[in-house]
Amino acid sequence: MRDALEDQLQRRNISPGDFSELMIRLLDRGVLCRDESRKEAELYDRYLQTSDLVEDYLSVLQIRLLHEPRFNLLRLFPPGAEAPGLADIDASVHTGLRQRLSQQEVALILVLRAEYDKALREGEVDEDGQVMLSLEALNLSHRNLLGRPLPESAVERQHLLRRLRQLRLIRSSSDADPLDGEGWLTIRPGIISVVTDSALAQLAGDGQQPADGEGED
Template sequence: MTLIEALHEQLALHNLALERFREIVSRLFSAGIVMREEDGVEQRLYDDARRIEACLHDYFQLAGFRLEHNLKGEFFRLYAPGAEVPGMPEDGLEPVPGLRARLSPDFVAAALALRFQYQQGLSEGGNRLTDSGEVLTRFEELSATLQTQLKRALPPTNIERQRLLNDLKRHRLIRLAANFSMDDEDALLAIRPTILGIISDDMLEAALETDPLPAAESADEDVASPQALLEEESIEGNIE
């Protein structure tokens, strides 16, 4: 039996078409994450992925990728070969340079600041911590954390700042309300628990001890897509 025949057989057991399998795989390769809470389309993708989870694990493992299923957070995250995954052992594979996405210093710094705030929120608890494990913060608090902890300012224009927020949202690191506005001092953004799969305690500690670098530099992300992982050496070499 060929691999494709075996796959067809497994999909048939779950009454799932090959086209749907390809759609799930494509989303994981392109976004690095499928999160049930995101929207109706992604919710259905996640539910179907759960039905064929064993097939997906086998498929990606053949190519050296690692698929993590976070049951509590209800999301799948895909990691590239050789990626350093917080809380998981090394896979022993060599990183693949062609799978390294380019991240702007603003994105990396914001992700680190969010990770710092998330840890604070977990420690403080109270109204900042939601039932789903998100930590609520304000946009100005993100700006203050960047300045005090990473010695870096937000992008200078509102257009650039909105683009940064959109990138963080697209990478499933934050959730914004439909009426969110940077000009509203009381508007909250939610830091998702997915931040823990991006930046470990060691990575955050290393970044906080690193001297700032020029804003023109950028960082590599060793991932299967723009979503998966910030490596410690990338932070040390490129975080401002």
């Protein structure tokens, strides 16, 4: 198998080391987006040259790869996960195939997906499929849809945004705080690939219920 792989790589002028770098990055991060950085652009283009080899390699591990050419995005889903993920917020959804998303992270991702869909309906999506959202609007939407505000601690709020940047779901300044009404973030189109329509519909249904338990865990 190794000899066959190296033979295929040689035909495409890709070294085994370069292929290994691509696979390690994918398995470690679980996501690759071409417009994130020069390095990710290089790795994404390398994937395009070796897509069949990458997918064969991952299939042995029962890992699913979602490729969204419109957004130059690759995302991995671990064995047993539904793609798109987060359909069941109690499922063992992993990022980078290693870390489980916290309930707060899942909740915020669902809210962002709802805001993205709203912008789609209203035609407020830019040519790159991205949506601008004020941090004030994010906090208000979180309260309206989930019946509770974002975490009180600024450190927790900034940690949430940092995790979502790592997942290539948003862009925001490193010191952005969702309770700072002056700030903005950008919701990236990859949000569609991690939240199913059924999960979004469930959120909309729940959001119509009175928030009697607001502020409770």
